Amino acid sequence: MxxxxxxxxxxxxxxxxxxxxxxxxxxxxxxxxxxxxxxxxxxxxxxxxxxxxxxGFSLAEIALNGEELRGATDTALALTALFEEKIRVVDARMAELAALRAELAARVGTGCPLVAAGRPG
The missing domain is CATH 1.10.1660.10 (Multidrug-efflux Transporter Regulator; Chain: A; Domain 2)
Known part of the structure:
Protein backbone atom coordinates (compact mmCIF):
# COMPACT_ATOMS: atom_id res chain seq x y z
CA MET A 1 0.00 0.00 0.00
CA GLY A 56 2.96 7.03 27.82
CA PHE A 57 5.48 4.89 25.97
CA SER A 58 8.25 6.73 24.11
CA LEU A 59 9.07 5.91 20.51
CA ALA A 60 12.28 4.25 21.71
CA GLU A 61 10.29 2.06 24.11
CA ILE A 62 7.80 1.24 21.36
CA ALA A 63 10.58 0.20 19.01
CA LEU A 64 12.21 -1.98 21.67
CA ASN A 65 8.92 -3.44 22.85
CA GLY A 66 7.80 -4.05 19.29
CA GLU A 67 10.81 -6.28 18.73
CA GLU A 68 10.09 -8.14 21.97
CA LEU A 69 6.41 -8.56 21.09
CA ARG A 70 7.17 -9.86 17.63
CA GLY A 71 9.32 -12.57 19.19
CA ALA A 72 6.91 -13.40 22.03
CA THR A 73 5.06 -16.69 22.05
CA ASP A 74 2.40 -15.24 24.38
CA THR A 75 1.68 -11.66 23.34
CA ALA A 76 -0.85 -11.06 26.15
CA LEU A 77 1.69 -12.12 28.76
CA ALA A 78 4.39 -9.95 27.17
CA LEU A 79 2.05 -6.94 27.09
CA THR A 80 1.08 -7.49 30.71
CA ALA A 81 4.75 -7.41 31.72
CA LEU A 82 5.30 -4.19 29.74
CA PHE A 83 2.25 -2.54 31.29
CA GLU A 84 3.25 -3.59 34.81
CA GLU A 85 6.73 -2.13 34.29
CA LYS A 86 5.24 1.11 32.96
CA ILE A 87 2.96 1.29 36.02
CA ARG A 88 6.06 1.03 38.26
CA VAL A 89 7.68 3.89 36.33
CA VAL A 90 4.53 6.01 36.58
CA ASP A 91 4.22 5.29 40.32
CA ALA A 92 7.84 6.32 40.89
CA ARG A 93 7.33 9.52 38.92
CA MET A 94 4.14 10.28 40.87
CA ALA A 95 6.08 9.89 44.14
CA GLU A 96 8.77 12.26 42.86
CA LEU A 97 6.13 14.80 41.86
CA ALA A 98 4.36 14.50 45.23
CA ALA A 99 7.67 15.21 47.01
CA LEU A 100 8.29 18.18 44.73
CA ARG A 101 4.78 19.49 45.40
CA ALA A 102 5.31 19.19 49.16
CA GLU A 103 8.60 21.07 48.91
CA LEU A 104 6.98 23.84 46.88
CA ALA A 105 4.05 24.05 49.30
CA ALA A 106 6.50 24.40 52.20
CA ARG A 107 8.06 27.42 50.49
CA VAL A 108 4.77 29.24 49.81
CA GLY A 109 4.71 32.51 51.71
CA THR A 110 8.38 32.42 52.73
CA GLY A 111 9.35 35.21 50.37
CA CYS A 112 12.53 33.37 49.53
CA PRO A 113 12.93 30.45 47.16
CA LEU A 114 15.91 29.19 49.14
CA VAL A 115 14.21 28.87 52.51
CA ALA A 116 11.35 26.54 53.29
CA ALA A 117 8.77 27.59 55.88
CA GLY A 118 9.80 26.69 59.40
CA ARG A 119 13.45 26.13 58.45
CA PRO A 120 16.26 28.42 59.47
CA GLY A 121 17.77 30.41 56.59
Whole structure:
Protein backbone atom coordinates (compact mmCIF):
# COMPACT_ATOMS: atom_id res chain seq x y z
CA MET A 1 0.00 0.00 0.00
CA UNK A 2 1.29 3.46 -0.84
CA UNK A 3 1.92 6.14 1.75
CA UNK A 4 -1.27 8.07 0.93
CA UNK A 5 -3.38 4.97 1.44
CA UNK A 6 -1.61 4.19 4.70
CA UNK A 7 -2.14 7.76 5.89
CA UNK A 8 -5.85 7.54 5.08
CA UNK A 9 -6.21 4.16 6.83
CA UNK A 10 -4.43 5.28 10.01
CA UNK A 11 -5.34 8.95 10.24
CA UNK A 12 -1.65 9.87 10.37
CA UNK A 13 0.04 12.39 8.14
CA UNK A 14 2.47 11.35 5.46
CA UNK A 15 5.18 13.26 7.32
CA UNK A 16 4.51 11.24 10.48
CA UNK A 17 4.71 7.99 8.53
CA UNK A 18 7.97 9.11 6.90
CA UNK A 19 9.34 10.02 10.35
CA UNK A 20 8.39 6.62 11.77
CA UNK A 21 10.14 5.01 8.83
CA UNK A 22 13.22 7.22 9.32
CA UNK A 23 13.55 6.25 13.00
CA UNK A 24 13.06 2.56 12.22
CA UNK A 25 9.55 2.01 13.56
CA UNK A 26 8.20 1.17 10.15
CA UNK A 27 9.65 -0.40 7.03
CA UNK A 28 8.68 -0.15 3.41
CA UNK A 29 10.06 -1.35 0.18
CA UNK A 30 10.49 0.81 -2.89
CA UNK A 31 8.62 0.06 -6.07
CA UNK A 32 10.32 0.30 -9.47
CA UNK A 33 9.19 3.92 -9.79
CA UNK A 34 10.53 4.81 -6.32
CA UNK A 35 7.26 4.92 -4.41
CA UNK A 36 7.13 3.54 -0.88
CA UNK A 37 5.14 0.34 -0.60
CA UNK A 38 4.01 -0.63 2.90
CA UNK A 39 2.72 -4.07 3.87
CA UNK A 40 -0.94 -4.37 4.91
CA UNK A 41 0.07 -5.14 8.52
CA UNK A 42 1.53 -1.61 8.77
CA UNK A 43 -1.99 -0.34 9.53
CA UNK A 44 -2.32 -2.44 12.69
CA UNK A 45 1.26 -1.65 13.70
CA UNK A 46 0.70 2.11 13.39
CA UNK A 47 -2.49 1.85 15.46
CA UNK A 48 -0.39 0.04 18.08
CA UNK A 49 2.27 2.77 17.96
CA UNK A 50 -0.30 5.53 18.48
CA UNK A 51 -2.02 3.66 21.31
CA UNK A 52 1.31 2.97 23.01
CA UNK A 53 2.19 6.66 22.78
CA UNK A 54 -1.16 7.53 24.35
CA UNK A 55 -0.29 5.15 27.20
CA GLY A 56 2.96 7.03 27.82
CA PHE A 57 5.48 4.89 25.97
CA SER A 58 8.25 6.73 24.11
CA LEU A 59 9.07 5.91 20.51
CA ALA A 60 12.28 4.25 21.71
CA GLU A 61 10.29 2.06 24.11
CA ILE A 62 7.80 1.24 21.36
CA ALA A 63 10.58 0.20 19.01
CA LEU A 64 12.21 -1.98 21.67
CA ASN A 65 8.92 -3.44 22.85
CA GLY A 66 7.80 -4.05 19.29
CA GLU A 67 10.81 -6.28 18.73
CA GLU A 68 10.09 -8.14 21.97
CA LEU A 69 6.41 -8.56 21.09
CA ARG A 70 7.17 -9.86 17.63
CA GLY A 71 9.32 -12.57 19.19
CA ALA A 72 6.91 -13.40 22.03
CA THR A 73 5.06 -16.69 22.05
CA ASP A 74 2.40 -15.24 24.38
CA THR A 75 1.68 -11.66 23.34
CA ALA A 76 -0.85 -11.06 26.15
CA LEU A 77 1.69 -12.12 28.76
CA ALA A 78 4.39 -9.95 27.17
CA LEU A 79 2.05 -6.94 27.09
CA THR A 80 1.08 -7.49 30.71
CA ALA A 81 4.75 -7.41 31.72
CA LEU A 82 5.30 -4.19 29.74
CA PHE A 83 2.25 -2.54 31.29
CA GLU A 84 3.25 -3.59 34.81
CA GLU A 85 6.73 -2.13 34.29
CA LYS A 86 5.24 1.11 32.96
CA ILE A 87 2.96 1.29 36.02
CA ARG A 88 6.06 1.03 38.26
CA VAL A 89 7.68 3.89 36.33
CA VAL A 90 4.53 6.01 36.58
CA ASP A 91 4.22 5.29 40.32
CA ALA A 92 7.84 6.32 40.89
CA ARG A 93 7.33 9.52 38.92
CA MET A 94 4.14 10.28 40.87
CA ALA A 95 6.08 9.89 44.14
CA GLU A 96 8.77 12.26 42.86
CA LEU A 97 6.13 14.80 41.86
CA ALA A 98 4.36 14.50 45.23
CA ALA A 99 7.67 15.21 47.01
CA LEU A 100 8.29 18.18 44.73
CA ARG A 101 4.78 19.49 45.40
CA ALA A 102 5.31 19.19 49.16
CA GLU A 103 8.60 21.07 48.91
CA LEU A 104 6.98 23.84 46.88
CA ALA A 105 4.05 24.05 49.30
CA ALA A 106 6.50 24.40 52.20
CA ARG A 107 8.06 27.42 50.49
CA VAL A 108 4.77 29.24 49.81
CA GLY A 109 4.71 32.51 51.71
CA THR A 110 8.38 32.42 52.73
CA GLY A 111 9.35 35.21 50.37
CA CYS A 112 12.53 33.37 49.53
CA PRO A 113 12.93 30.45 47.16
CA LEU A 114 15.91 29.19 49.14
CA VAL A 115 14.21 28.87 52.51
CA ALA A 116 11.35 26.54 53.29
CA ALA A 117 8.77 27.59 55.88
CA GLY A 118 9.80 26.69 59.40
CA ARG A 119 13.45 26.13 58.45
CA PRO A 120 16.26 28.42 59.47
CA GLY A 121 17.77 30.41 56.59
Missing amino acids: RIGELAAETGLTRDTIRFYEKVGLLASRRTANGYRDFPAEAVAWLHYVRTAQTL
